[in-house]
Amino acid sequence: MKAEGKGDMKREHEILIGFLKQKGLKQTDQREKILDIFLSNVKHVSADELHATIRKSDPRIGFSTVYRTLKILTECGLAREVNFGDGRARFERALDKGQHGHLICTNCGKTEEFAIATIEKSIKQISTNVGFRPLGHRLEVYGLCKRCQ
Ligand SMILES: [Zn+2]
Ligand SMILES: [Zn+2]
Known part of the structure; x- marks a missing residue:
């Protein structure tokens, strides 16, 4: 599933790297890993759920890193925050995806x-x-x- 999606994730990675550079933020392997897992995951995911998934492949990645990266992905247009009325912010991929x-x-x-x-x-x-x-x-x-x- 992961290898299959790699090709179309290249653009997303370029966007993230460009955004981090522009904002003077550090480009880290953890951020790229979070992006990969976010993109290959379920449709609408909360920061908690994403963190739980990521911890399985890399237990060193903490919740605050996942949360901050989701905010960055939202800012650079790769993710969109959706709210389903239960007070829990969820995120979905936003690139090439209309409203x-x-x-x-x-x-x-x-x-x-x-x-x-x-x-x-x-x-x-x-x-x-x-x-x-x-x-x-x-x-x-x-x-x-x-x-x-
Ligand atoms: Zn139902
Ligand atoms: Zn949606």
Whole structure:
């Protein structure tokens, strides 16, 4: 799984390295490892969950390093923070991935992504009508998944 994804992760690594340089931050193996695991992992992951996964392959990487790196990945546009209403910040990969909505099961926490191109069109139209300049939006729908109903 890892070797397979390596090819398209090259760009992500270049973006991270460029960003660190630009900010005067140190480029470390740990940060690159965190990026690799983040990219090859599940869709939406909290800092805790990511840390738990990373610890399996490198127990020396601490939680604060994982957390800080996730913040850096968000700042340079490789990750996006998503919030599913349980007070826990989760992160998903953001590069080459358009905005999408989430269907969130409040019982088991399962999430499903859906395309929001049509909704975005309406938002644009409505905004134009009232002279509003939208800067961003989130679309999270809460409910029960098929299995939990
Ligand atoms: Zn469910
Ligand atoms: Zn998502």
